[in-house]
Each structure stands twice: as structure tokens, then as C-alpha cells.
Amino acid sequence: MRKLLHELVLADAPPGRECEVRDIMIREVEPLVDDLHVDALGNVIARRKGITKKTFMLVAHQDEDWALLITHIDELGFLRFTRLVGHRWNLLGQRVLVHGTKGKKQGVVGLPAPHLIPVKEQQRGYRPEFDKMFIDCGTKTADDAQEIGLEVGQYVTAVKHFGELANNRLIGNCFDNRAGLVAMIETLRRTHQQDLGMNLVAVASVQEELDTRGARPAAFAIEPDYAIALDVSATGDHPNIKEDLIPVKLGQGPTLLKADQHHVTSQLLNAWITSLAEKHQFPLQEVVLRTPIHFGTDAAAVELEKSGSMTTALLVPTRYFHTTNSVIDYSDLEILVQLLVKCLESLDQLAKGKD
Ligand SMILES: [Zn+2]
Numbered sequence: 001m002r003k004l005l006h007e008l009v010l011a012d013a014p015p016g017r018e019c020e021v022r023d024i025m026i027r028e029v030e031p032l033v034d035d036l037h038v039d040a041l042g043n044v045i046a047r048r049k050g051i052t053k054k055t056f057m058l059v060a061h062q063d064e065d066w067a068l069l070i071t072h073i074d075e076l077g078f079l080r081f082t083r084l085v086g087h088r089w090n091l092l093g094q095r096v097l098v099h100g101t102k103g104k105k106q107g108v109v110g111l112p113a114p115h116l117i118p119v120k121e122q123q124r125g126y127r128p129e130f131d132k133m134f135i136d137c138g139t140k141t142a143d144d145a146q147e148i149g150l151e152v153g154q155y156v157t158a159v160k161h162f163g164e165l166a167n168n169r170l171i172g173n174c175f176d177n178r179a180g181l182v183a184m185i186e187t188l189r190r191t192h193q194q195d196l197g198m199n200l201v202a203v204a205s206v207q208e209e210l211d212t213r214g215a216r217p218a219a220f221a222i223e224p225d226y227a228i229a230l231d232v233s234a235t236g237d238h239p240n241i242k243e244d245l246i247p248v249k250l251g252q253g254p255t256l257l258k259a260d261q262h263h264v265t266s267q268l269l270n271a272w273i274t275s276l277a278e279k280h281q282f283p284l285q286e287v288v289l290r291t292p293i294h295f296g297t298d299a300a301a302v303e304l305e306k307s308g309s310m311t312t313a314l315l316v317p318t319r320y321f322h323t324t325n326s327v328i329d330y331s332d333l334e335i336l337v338q339l340l341v342k343c344l345e346s347l348d349q350l351a352k353g354k355d
Helices: 002-010 019-032 119-123 142-147 174-188 215-222 267-279 298-303 330-345 347-354
Strands: 035-038 043-050 055-061 066-072 080-085 095-100 103-109 157-158 161-165 169-172 199-205 224-232 253-260 287-288 309-317 326-329
Touching: 002 019, 002 169, 002 174, 002 330, 019 035, 019 174, 019 199, 035 224, 035 253, 043 103, 043 215, 055 215, 055 298, 055 347, 119 142, 119 215, 157 161, 169 174, 174 199, 174 224, 174 309, 174 330, 199 215, 215 298, 224 267, 224 287, 224 298, 253 267, 267 309, 267 330, 267 347, 309 326, 309 330, 326 330, 330 347
Parallel strands: 055 199, 055 224, 224 309, 253 287
Antiparallel strands: 035 043, 043 199, 066 080, 066 157, 095 103, 095 157, 161 169, 169 326, 253 309
């Protein structure tokens, strides 16, 4: 699972151009399901037949949590941009890839050497305005940029990395939401030979970071009875965050979302998941991510499609997401998969519970 997570992190999938991750999903999931297709937006929709007519959906988004779009190329060949998704304080000095028509081109979000910044400005906490920032790809003129395939409207992603920290912790880009995707694949793999109590539809959605745009048409087509979104949660276990704002910690197990900015999650699903975690002695954290925290997942989008469905979300605790260096504890991911396997093995119980 760790090797696959590494591969997924290194793939580039800004919202709306998820093809690199989509190809990996198709390769990994197709052998594990009865049917797989890709819809018009790029959602990967994989189905396994179950014993009853009810349908259970797992959804994890393919798109990543840090991406820019080129808005202008000036006469000196510098590229201006707008932020599509990601932390605005995590831009300066970043090495990036511009997805040009002649392949990806390396660049850097330029930050003047400190020697050039007047001491008074440094003392005031120098930070250039967002609209003054630029990308330097080495091009000297607008024609030069055009020559190597750079154009307005192209995506920019971070240069990716993946590594190990102490205590079984991993560092890398976009664990939001490659952690959710790898959990979904691994759960499908571990339950591959089992009969399921409901039809299972596993969706790798697109454009979650753009207001959950992909999950909506997928849910409209699938009409699930129940759905769980697999995503990440922020944590409150590092400096400068008050624990009472968000009590989630790395290494304490996956996190069950009780409510966020957009919805209150299904009490029936939450009780089912909690009882399975207790029965099998899996650590499980719980969280409410509402104001002043801004948070949402595909679960809220799925809940309201067609005649509605019961939805919730299971989250991998993740530090610093929507930056280019996020941190997870691998044990949380492993326990999430073990819990999801128990969920799929108990779908017949869930089906009876609703009746
Ligand atoms: Zn996410």
C-alpha cells in the first residue's frame, strides 16, 4: 500500500485534469470489480454486484489540494497566475511544473533574495501581494514562453516528493486525497473474494476541490442508499493550533466526521461504523469541522442527489494539507483500511438495520 501511495502522490492531478491519477485508478481497480467505466467528467465508477438490491458507495477524490492556473505571460517571459486550490502562504519559492503543450516545464514562484528587501519591510513581515507573484520558467520573452509551449490557462502543480519521517510518519504532497484513494483500492483488494451484502460502487471522483463538482453527477447516476467519503482531516496536535478547535491527533486512528460546514452526517451510518470499530477494537476519533473551520467532503454532495442517501465520511488525520508538505501517520491509514473491510463484510447487517 505504501508503494502505491508513493506512486499516487507523484502523479499530477489538478482539479479538472486528473488523467494521471485516473490511469492508476483504472489499472488498480479494474481487476477487482465486475464493471468499470469513466463518465464524461472523468469520474472512475467501479461496480461489484451484491446479494441485495441496495447500493453502497465509497467515494474518494482524485484531484489534488494545491494547484494554480496561468493567467498572463509578460513581455519578459514571467508567468502570472491565479490560485485554483491550496494555501496562499505556501506559494513563495515553490518549485512548480507548468503543464504546457510541449510537456511539463519546470519553474519557480520567484521570491527576491532577502538582501534586496529593505530592513524596515522585513521587520514588518515582508510578504508580497498575491497579484505581484510570478513564475520564472527561465524564458526571457513572451515569444520564448510560447516557443516551449506555455500558454494562458495552463495548470501549474507543485514538484512532487514523498518521504518517511520518524515514528512511521510520511511526508509528501497531496495526501489530500491520495490517502483516501489508496485506502479505497486496498479495501477493494482485501475484500475481492468475498460476497457482499449490497451492490458496491467505488467512485474516484474529480474536482472535489472545486466545490465537489464531480461527485454530484456520479451520485445522480448511481443513486446510492448509503455512501462513505474517504478523505483527510486536519489535526490539532501541532504548535499554533488550539486542541479545543480540533481534537484530532496523528496516530490515534481514522476520524469519523460527525458534521461539517455543509451537512450533519448520517447518525445511522455513524452508529454502525462506531459499533464495528468497538467490536474489533480499532481506535476511532470523531470530529465536528464547522465554523470557524471551513471544511467539506464529497459526502455532502452525494447526500442530496436524486432522492437523497445516508452519507458520512471517514478521514485520515493529516497535518498541513493544502500545502506542498503534508504529514500522515501510516498506522491511521492501515486502521482505516481494516475498518472499511469490516464495513464491507457487514453490509448485510446495515441493509437489515435500515429496514
Ligand atoms: Zn480532500
